[in-house]
Amino acid sequence: MAETNPTLDGTPENAPGLDGAFLRTQGVSKSFHGRPVLKEADFAIGSGEIAVLVGKSGSGKSTLLRVIAGLEEPDAGDIHLAGQAVVQGGEYQGAWKDLHGQIGMIFQSYTLWPHMNVLDNLTIAPRLTLGESRAQLLERAEKALTEVGMAQHLRSRCTQLSGGERQRVAIARALMMRPRLLLCDEITSALDPPVAAEVLGVLTKLKEEEGIACVIVTHDMAFASKAADRICFFEDGLIKEDVPPEHAFNDPQTPGLRAFIDAIRF
Ligand SMILES: Nc1ncnc2c1ncn2[C@@H]1O[C@H](COP(=O)(O)OP(=O)(O)OP(=O)(O)O)[C@@H](O)[C@H]1O
Numbered sequence: 001m002a003e004t005n006p007t008l009d010g011t012p013e014n015a016p017g018l019d020g021a022f023l024r025t026q027g028v029s030k031s032f033h034g035r036p037v038l039k040e041a042d043f044a045i046g047s048g049e050i051a052v053l054v055g056k057s058g059s060g061k062s063t064l065l066r067v068i069a070g071l072e073e074p075d076a077g078d079i080h081l082a083g084q085a086v087v088q089g090g091e092y093q094g095a096w097k098d099l100h101g102q103i104g105m106i107f108q109s110y111t112l113w114p115h116m117n118v119l120d121n122l123t124i125a126p127r128l129t130l131g132e133s134r135a136q137l138l139e140r141a142e143k144a145l146t147e148v149g150m151a152q153h154l155r156s157r158c159t160q161l162s163g164g165e166r167q168r169v170a171i172a173r174a175l176m177m178r179p180r181l182l183l184c185d186e187i188t189s190a191l192d193p194p195v196a197a198e199v200l201g202v203l204t205k206l207k208e209e210e211g212i213a214c215v216i217v218t219h220d221m222a223f224a225s226k227a228a229d230r231i232c233f234f235e236d237g238l239i240k241e242d243v244p245p246e247h248a249f250n251d252p253q254t255p256g257l258r259a260f261i262d263a264i265r266f
């Protein structure tokens with residue numbers, strides 16, 4: 001058997017031959033206007049894992065998440081999801097259509113529809129795409145809101161919610177599509193530290209209770225040191241170091257990560 005990373009196996013979706021990773025990118029490249037931003041980036045995450053991406057501004061973190069989410073087409077490289085090739089040689093494969101629903105993405109700025117209440121925000125996409133009944137969707141919305149501690153806000157107007165509450169609703173909305181992987185791009189950057197800690201705590205709970213994998217771009221190093229299974233240090237369009245947090249903080253191997261840790265030491 002191939003040598004496996006012990007943090008990357010253990011669930012039924014994990015396929016043999018991919019070292020058990022739920023998602024794996026291999027050699028993913030992307031240029032904008034002839035300038036390479038991702039340079040053959042390799043990344044993998046297993047079910048029930050939290051990987052925190054760190055690195056300087058402009059190093060390509062958001063671009064990698066956007067490529068994984070299908071919001072940006074890679075120029076080259078392969079992506080495997082749930083054991084199937086969804087991108088090969090930079091081209092989307094048929095399996096992408098069936099599997100992309102397993103990926104949810106949440107952004108920094110509030111992406112809720114302000115004129116709708118919480119329930120409508122949660123149900124609009126699944127109503128249009130999954131064809132489920134109102135009763136089924138209501139039940140699922142209640143469950144998703146309970147998971148993020150927002151059950152009492154089912155009928156609240158989004159404009160009346162605080163920043164932290166909105167981000168928890170944004171997570172609940174992503175959960176409505178039953179993702180197995182959540183991509184979170186600086187979702188707490190606009191929040192006060194205690195509120196940010198609560199929102200990020202929701203992700204830890206989802207990982208532990210539902211086995212959802214989370215790739216999180218955050219500057220919250222207190223969270224990263226406590227909750228991440230791995231810290232992935234991004235530099236010049238690829239991951240230069242991929243290690244458990246204790247290694248990243250106490251024994252960084254690359255000069256870039258060493259400088260980064262020194263600069264943000266908390
Ligand atoms: N759609 C686009 N068109 C042109 N250039 C882009 C586009 N998206 C990203 N870039 C460029 O690619 C580089 C990497 O951007 P990216 O947003 O991935 O960095 P980042 O690591 O997320 O940075 P930050 O920490 O500031 O969010 C930047 O120089 C950015 O200007």
Ligand SMILES: [Mg+2]
Pocket residue numbers: 061062063185
């Ligand atoms: Mg970014």
